[in-house]
Amino acid sequence: MKTAGKEFGLIRVNSRLSNLTIRNGLLIDPSQKLEGKYDLLLKDGRVAEIAQAGKLKGKGDENIDARGMIVCPGLIDIHVHLREPGQSHKETIASGTLAAAAGGFTSVCCMPNTAPVNDNADVTRWMLDPARGAHVNVFPIAAATLGSKGEQMTDFASLRKAGAVAVTDDGKPILNDAIMRQAFLGAGKLGIPVIQHAEDTRMTAGSAMNSGPTAFRLGLRGWPSEAESNLVERDVRLAAETKAHYHVAHLSTAGALKAVRKGKHNHLNVTCEVTPHHFALIDENVGDYDTNFKMNPPLRSKADREALLVGLADGAIDCIATDHAPHSFDEKNREFDHAPFGIIGLETALGLCISILGVKHKIPLRRIVELLSTNPAKVMGLAGRGTLARGAYADVTVFDAAKKWTYHAKDSHSKSKNSPFDGWQMQGRAVATVVGGEVKFRA
Amino acid sequence: MPKPCSLLGLEHLSADDVTRFLKLARKMHTPHPKPLLRGKRIALLFYEPSTRTRVSFEFAAKLLGTHTSVISADSSSITKGESIVDTGKTLQALGADCIVVRHPSSGAPNVLARNLRIPIINAGDGMHEHPSQGLLDAYTMLRHKKSLKGLRVAMVGDIQHSRVVRSNVHLLSKFGAQVILCGPPELLPDTAAALAPDVKISRHMEEALRKADVIMMLRVQKERLAGLKLDAHKYVAQYQLTPERLKLAKNDAIVMHPGPMVRGMEIQSEIADGPQSVIEEQVQNGVYVRMAILTACMGVA
Ligand SMILES: [Zn+2]
Numbered sequence: 001m002k003t004a005g006k007e008f009g010l011i012r013v014n015s016r017l018s019n020l021t022i023r024n025g026l027l028i029d030p031s032q033k034l035e036g037k038y039d040l041l042l043k044d045g046r047v048a049e050i051a052q053a054g055k056l057k058g059k060g061d062e063n064i065d066a067r068g069m070i071v072c073p074g075l076i077d078i079h080v081h082l083r084e085p086g087q088s089h090k091e092t093i094a095s096g097t098l099a100a101a102a103g104g105f106t107s108v109c110c111m112p113n114t115a116p117v118n119d120n121a122d123v124t125r126w127m128l129d130p131a132r133g134a135h136v137n138v139f140p141i142a143a144a145t146l147g148s149k150g151e152q153m154t155d156f157a158s159l160r161k162a163g164a165v166a167v168t169d170d171g172k173p174i175l176n177d178a179i180m181r182q183a184f185l186g187a188g189k190l191g192i193p194v195i196q197h198a199e200d201t202r203m204t205a206g207s208a209m210n211s212g213p214t215a216f217r218l219g220l221r222g223w224p225s226e227a228e229s230n231l232v233e234r235d236v237r238l239a240a241e242t243k244a245h246y247h248v249a250h251l252s253t254a255g256a257l258k259a260v261r262k263g264k265h266n267h268l269n270v271t272c273e274v275t276p277h278h279f280a281l282i283d284e285n286v287g288d289y290d291t292n293f294k295m296n297p298p299l300r301s302k303a304d305r306e307a308l309l310v311g312l313a314d315g316a317i318d319c320i321a322t323d324h325a326p327h328s329f330d331e332k333n334r335e336f337d338h339a340p341f342g343i344i345g346l347e348t349a350l351g352l353c354i355s356i357l358g359v360k361h362k363i364p365l366r367r368i369v370e371l372l373s374t375n376p377a378k379v380m381g382l383a384g385r386g387t388l389a390r391g392a393y394a395d396v397t398v399f400d401a402a403k404k405w406t407y408h409a410k411d412s413h414s415k416s417k418n419s420p421f422d423g424w425q426m427q428g429r430a431v432a433t434v435v436g437g438e439v440k441f442r443a
Numbered sequence: 444m445p446k447p448c449s450l451l452g453l454e455h456l457s458a459d460d461v462t463r464f465l466k467l468a469r470k471m472h473t474p475h476p477k478p479l480l481r482g483k484r485i486a487l488l489f490y491e492p493s494t495r496t497r498v499s500f501e502f503a504a505k506l507l508g509t510h511t512s513v514i515s516a517d518s519s520s521i522t523k524g525e526s527i528v529d530t531g532k533t534l535q536a537l538g539a540d541c542i543v544v545r546h547p548s549s550g551a552p553n554v555l556a557r558n559l560r561i562p563i564i565n566a567g568d569g570m571h572e573h574p575s576q577g578l579l580d581a582y583t584m585l586r587h588k589k590s591l592k593g594l595r596v597a598m599v600g601d602i603q604h605s606r607v608v609r610s611n612v613h614l615l616s617k618f619g620a621q622v623i624l625c626g627p628p629e630l631l632p633d634t635a636a637a638l639a640p641d642v643k644i645s646r647h648m649e650e651a652l653r654k655a656d657v658i659m660m661l662r663v664q665k666e667r668l669a670g671l672k673l674d675a676h677k678y679v680a681q682y683q684l685t686p687e688r689l690k691l692a693k694n695d696a697i698v699m700h701p702g703p704m705v706r707g708m709e710i711q712s713e714i715a716d717g718p719q720s721v722i723e724e725q726v727q728n729g730v731y732v733r734m735a736i737l738t739a740c741m742g743v744a
Contacts, residue, residue, distance in 0.1 A: 213637035217454070219549035219570030219606060222632075288451075289550030333558065334526055335548035337569075 018061045019043045025066025030370040031387035042394035045436040066398050072369045073388050074106025074395030076376035079321035086115025091326040091415045094133035099413040101441035103347040104430030106395035107137040111170045119143035119154045121162035128163050136435050139165045144183045148172045156186045165380045168195035184244035193245040203227040208337045210283040210298040223298050229255030236263040248272035250323045252297040254307035261316050271379045273321040276352040279308050289336040292420040296341035313363050320371045322349050326416030344414045348421045354428025394437035403429045447742035449556045449563040452572035453613040467735035468582050478508025479743050486539040487513045490546040496566050500543050503733035531555045562740040570604050577610030579732040583725050587697050591618035597651040598624050600661030600709050602631040607701040612638050625651035655692040659699045660684050660710045684710045697721045
């Protein structure tokens, strides 16, 4: 993974930055291979000092007592849909980032499938305007092609300059080889990743869920796993040719993971993310047409989920990203095949990671922090984030890894409540989210 | 049945529930049924064209003394883009005591049931279920066979797109019948065997029909093939029910078809009209079974 140089997008909602100390917590920072009792001093929006517990030289005006808590570099969700501009009945940049803060995320990368599509610098700048009222850092991801139509390339350089950190046509896969090659070449020059929503739509027309026994039982058209793996295989070939950074969004199948492993084995710059719902749920969970279990890519088979759990543990999977996709109640409250794809995920991600990856599958917290912070920063080239090294941005998440709680979708800070995890018992919850030295959420 | 209830499918019913419907259907099987639902209002909400099922429900409802109203896709607010939930709520507000719904989307009746207070009866949803057909098929089988237990039932043709198959398989499996599904891989995926216990798959019609007690032929649903091309000549050669093939089944085997039937495609006319065919009887029994369903779902019997 390469780290792009200059980075953009820090939003200062409030210019009043005080000195803040976070003391007595168990600090986990994989970027510095730190795991132990350390205190932090945040000053002027940066990490000013990190010292063994009780040994801070500087003093803060305010203190967070993190006794019994985990302190880590701020969580980063590199795949969210904030729906602004254009669909503010589902979510706004303000409401989505409030949900992010409540879920422990200090930064989010937002997808370009807005209305209008984020395919030019004006839209990117609009998203980054302080008037949007973001509660955490927002890093827009721009469209790779105009209108995400897969025909004409957007102006990567001007989008990058306006603050975009990557390009994608998320939701509308880039199928055409020539266009994908051009995207790789253009992004390669700027050192930013091309993110692919890997779905060969020629194989998924009219499909609403993964193919298999459950789709047959429900009489729904099945969505083959090859629709994902075939495209990832093609992309890995093109990435090898162009030496560009290829990132697979919401990878969901064993086959696609195999292709990513092969790319990594061949030292290609290939990375991928997995959503909490794909490691938490399988296609059988759709039940009798619960549209809160309808997403793209669909929930997959047990075997796919097991392959993802292996990849999350052994490092083949780089990041966890939520694919937070808010939809209103009415939009989801209809025929399964007509309901929109997607679920919200910002406030359940950390709890699911700790409950399922940590408690159930014994994946160490250090690795979970890597998946939620260290690696997302690296993949998106967010210099000075995903780390608590001295001088880094003062983005810090404090969470209680032992806290047992029940998630109620109705209490979500998101404008939408479309979650399959409503009523789930979770372990692990954010208690403080600090963005640029400011406390943006406190449980 | 004490309380009103919806009938969305047969999958989640117990064998006892099924038996109760069938017993009630036998009571309805009389020249002068009692108007048990006098004064009730029944809405027949048909998003898909249908003659057989719609008229069958309509007659059943009228024989029970109800006021019925048919709302079909080509008329009304449906074409104006109103959601199924809003249409359902409107019918409920108009005083409908029950909605019978036919819809091209699998699970559409479940959406209505989740959002309304009145019973919803599934009259066929997409490729999912067709519970009234499943019940009338069982009713018809039991008019000719002592019991469903151990019965060898071969279903041949377009299994993938058939809601009739799914309802039949769920029901038959609850009673210990042996179900053999037969068809080409494009119309019968291997995953179909996981639908219920004791379901087998065969690609050869001869194998499927051997010693069968019941043969159920299915139409190729061209409208649902979604681009899939099927060689009709090859299909007829491999999967048409011919007199020669029928001989492989038990001597007293019955031949069924849920309709609509394409003579010369999946079945030859001389069989459809022959002595072993119960196809017309299925249609007749449909009215009694649907009277039973309406009565039970409205909590009257
Ligand atoms: Zn996507």
